[in-house]
């Protein structure tokens with residue numbers, strides 16, 4: 001009895017040491033030091049502007065713009081009601097003969113049109129725990145609508161509009177999936193100083209006043225607080241940043257429980273100033289309790305008024321980082337290589353932040369920006385202050401207002417859209433409507449690192465999940481297997497999970513990364529490695545739903561696999 005107990009302990013200690021052994025020396029220089037990445041042109045014409053974009057767990061990407069923009073470059077042969085679109089003059093100018101939403105299939109690099117009944121222009125979105133995209137609000141008749149998109153692998157699925165409507169109009173609002181039940185909170189909108197839940201728990205549940213949205217509203221500049229940055233803290237409270245200020249909101253008690261210091265610097269961070277924000281990766285080492293937000297860029301005070309007179313003021317260079325948990329809150333300031341707004345900020349599988357798209361002068365809105373930011377930046381959160389930004393390979397295609405970007409499961413970043421005009425405009429303007437689809441291919445995908453790249457990642461064994469194959473219960477262990485051809489002892493093997501965002505107007509809603517605990521790791525023959533990982537402890541830390549699991553070997557990520565965290 002005693003002996004066998006010691007034996008078990010020995011085995012555990014051996015495995016454990018091995019896990020730590022692989023994690024030794026995290027600060028070594030990665031082999032790709034100095035590399036800048038590449039650009040790929042994927043499609044010349046997506047037909048519609050990639051203004052809103054979201055990656056589904058079926059490896060498709062949903063994109064849409066606005067039904068009010070008239071004739072898109074995706075002409076339908078048949079209307080969605082089944083009637084033919086002829087070449088008659090009437091049909092040529094009939095907007096129902098044109099698509100305004102598409103599904104992009106990553107593996108075949110093809111698109112197909114999707115049906116929209118009302119206008120989802122400048123709306124928000126969140127994935128539910130079963131992978132269905134819940135998309136909220138829009139313009140005009142779409143402003144109070146809720147739409148569902150249930151992803152599929154067979155090109156048959158489409159948008160469905162809910163019969164229930166929102167309490168308030170949500171145009172330029174942000175949404176966030178919540179812990180526990182499949183509920184989303186949607187915050188703000190133009191002239192809407194409230195938040196509400198979708199779906200409602202009871203039929204008479206209404207929206208809730210949020211005076212903070214009044215206080216931060218810059219009336220002379222179209223708000224400067226639209227598309228507020230919303231992040232779910234791991235205590236279940238909602239962080240809301242608008243204009244220059246931020247609060248922590250307890251949604252159960254409808255109460256502001258913290259008011260954070262104002263971010264330093266002049267200017268504003270939210271639409272139409274349109275900086276961006278991310279939640280930095282959460283880590284198992286502190287039980288996911290340290291929650292830190294980052295806000296970057298934006299426009300200078302008066303930028304909108306000036307842009308209307310065709311004067312384009314330089315944007316903001318500053319970025320602030322602040323820990324929102326605990327009880328000490330200060331913004332640590334840093335500076336991007338150049339001013340930037342209208343940028344997307346995406347968490348790469350390595351845990352670094354990619355800053356891509358945007359402009360240097362002016363602000364968001366129609367024809368309000370000049371000097372496109374053609375070079376992405378790589379921000380390494382764990383490097384020393386002053387050493388965190390790196391300039392990557394430039395593109396030739398401007399992506400400013402109404403562009404977006406999203407991470408793909410193979411590690412590339414899909415980049416689409418750009419249209420600073422109310423309609424599709426291709427001639428005689430500084431920045432024409434942009435329908436080309438690109439991928440930014442980060443340095444870690446170069447051929448020379450293929451031997452470093454963990455491959456053939458599979459999820460082998462799941463204990464205590466739901467019925468589904470890759471559904472994993474909170475706090476449960478699960479095993480993964482992968483091939484690791486080359487590993488040097490001084491490089492770390494890490495495991496991350498990532499919930500892909502709904503991106504629009506320079507903000508990736510619901511984007512979240514967690515570094516998981518590796519409990520043991522064993523090297524088998526011919527390069528195979530088995531690892532036992534621990535799922536996040538609760539839906540406060542990681543709301544239920546689909547995540548991309550990635551193994552990262554010394555800064556080189558594997559292809560990601562979908563897993564789902566559920567309440568067991």
Ligand SMILES: *[C@@H]1O[C@H](CO)[C@@H](O)[C@H](O)[C@H]1NC(C)=O
Pocket residue numbers: 128130131132148150
């Ligand atoms: C997911 O849940 C939503 C809302 O309950 C439902 O409309 C949808 O059909 C579900 N999707 C799947 C894939 O089961």
Ligand SMILES: *[C@@H]1O[C@H](CO)[C@@H](O)[C@H](O)[C@H]1NC(C)=O
Pocket residue numbers: 312313361370371
């Ligand atoms: C574009 O940037 C350059 C260099 O900073 C600046 O001189 C120029 O005025 C900018 N253009 C506009 C239209 O703001």
Ligand SMILES: *[C@@H]1O[C@H](CO)[C@@H](O)[C@H](O)[C@H]1NC(C)=O
Pocket residue numbers: 455456
């Ligand atoms: C790994 O995956 C690749 C591509 O999916 C496949 O061709 C190869 O046979 C796999 N290798 C092993 C050893 O299973």
